[in-house]
Amino acid sequence: xxxxxxxxxxxxxxxxxxxxxxxxxxxxxxxxxxxxxxxxxxxxxxxxxxxxxxxxxxxxxxxxxxxxxxxxxxxxxxxxxxxxxxxxxxxxxxxxxxxxxxxxxxxxxxxxxxxxxxxxxxxxxxxxxxxxxxxxxxxxxxxxxxxxxxxxxxxxxxxxxxxxxxxxxxxxxxxxxxxxxxxxxxxxxxxxxxxxxxxxxxxxxxxxxxxxxxxxxxxxxxxxxxxxxxxxxxxxxxxxxxxxxxxxxxxxxxxxxxxxxxx
Ligand code: NAP
Numbered sequence: 001x002x003x004x005x006x007x008x009x010x011x012x013x014x015x016x017x018x019x020x021x022x023x024x025x026x027x028x029x030x031x032x033x034x035x036x037x038x039x040x041x042x043x044x045x046x047x048x049x050x051x052x053x054x055x056x057x058x059x060x061x062x063x064x065x066x067x068x069x070x071x072x073x074x075x076x077x078x079x080x081x082x083x084x085x086x087x088x089x090x091x092x093x094x095x096x097x098x099x100x101x102x103x104x105x106x107x108x109x110x111x112x113x114x115x116x117x118x119x120x121x122x123x124x125x126x127x128x129x130x131x132x133x134x135x136x137x138x139x140x141x142x143x144x145x146x147x148x149x150x151x152x153x154x155x156x157x158x159x160x161x162x163x164x165x166x167x168x169x170x171x172x173x174x175x176x177x178x179x180x181x182x183x184x185x186x187x188x189x190x191x192x193x194x195x196x197x198x199x200x201x202x203x204x205x206x207x208x209x210x211x212x213x214x215x216x217x218x219x220x221x222x223x224x225x226x227x228x229x230x231x232x233x234x235x236x237x238x239x240x241x242x243x244x245x246x247x248x249x250x251x252x253x254x255x256x257x258x259x260x261x262x263x
């Protein structure tokens with residue numbers, strides 16, 4: 001029998017890799033950026049927030065001994081994303097990992113929703129993910145070292161959230177799931193994997209918006225695990241999909257929803 005060279009723990013390490021995380025100033029993107037650094041990656045941190053969110057992420061990363069670059073930018077700007085990727089590569093090295101978590105949520109009954117409300121959300125949640133992947137993919141294709149991209153979609157791309165009037169949000173997330181699969185297939189022969197994570201209800205600032213707060217208990221009782229996700233619970237799935245442990249996974253949508261979509 002040939003010698004077995006399996007080293008399972010090493011498969012999950014990200015040492016020496018360079019990542020870009022959008023939405024890294026808050027919530028899921030922030031915690032994933034911190035987790036990637038703990039696994040050994042240097043991380044470019046992009047967010048449009050002007051509070052100290054990015055600085056908090058950067059401080060945490062510095063304490064892990066890894067490097068980061070803070071980039072205040074909007075994912076709806078093609079130029080800003082190209083600049084961000086250039087900066088990350090110039091300061092940290094060739095980009096091989098990306099997590100696109102920047103997104104917004106709001107709600108209005110379909111018949112009352114303005115075109116502006118619809119379009120603004122679509123521009124960020126769907127076009128922003130495409131623009132981000134395109135900028136990241138271009139860099140990965142150019143340096144030829146391959147790469148792994150994870151887009152943060154939502155279980156709202158699979159189910160319709162009972163009691164939430166958000167046709168635009170749900171459609172944007174279904175779009176992110178299928179866009180991720182489509183990009184995965186375009187790049188499958190060129191060393192780039194693209195997957196998505198679809199979180200269930202997760203305790204982040206996004207869920208403190210007024211129309212959600214009073215529904216928290218309902219969300220918990222609708223979830224088979226009877227609770228919302230802690231933001232830390234999105235880190236392991238992201239590390240897995242980005243790492244060599246997922247080397248045969250591409251075009252996957254990983255539901256991380258406490259069982260929600262089973263019922
Ligand atoms: P969050 O705490 O609000 O974090 C999202 C971050 O993205 C914020 O810092 C936000 O800035 C930033 N952002 C928004 N639009 C941007 C833009 N155009 N350019 C750059 N940055 C932008 O929300 P979260 O809950 O962590 O959400 C992260 C992702 O997970 C989103 O895509 C969301 O749809 C998805 N998700 C969340 C849940 C949940 O239950 N929380 C469930 C499923 C999926 P601002 O604060 O200025 O908007």
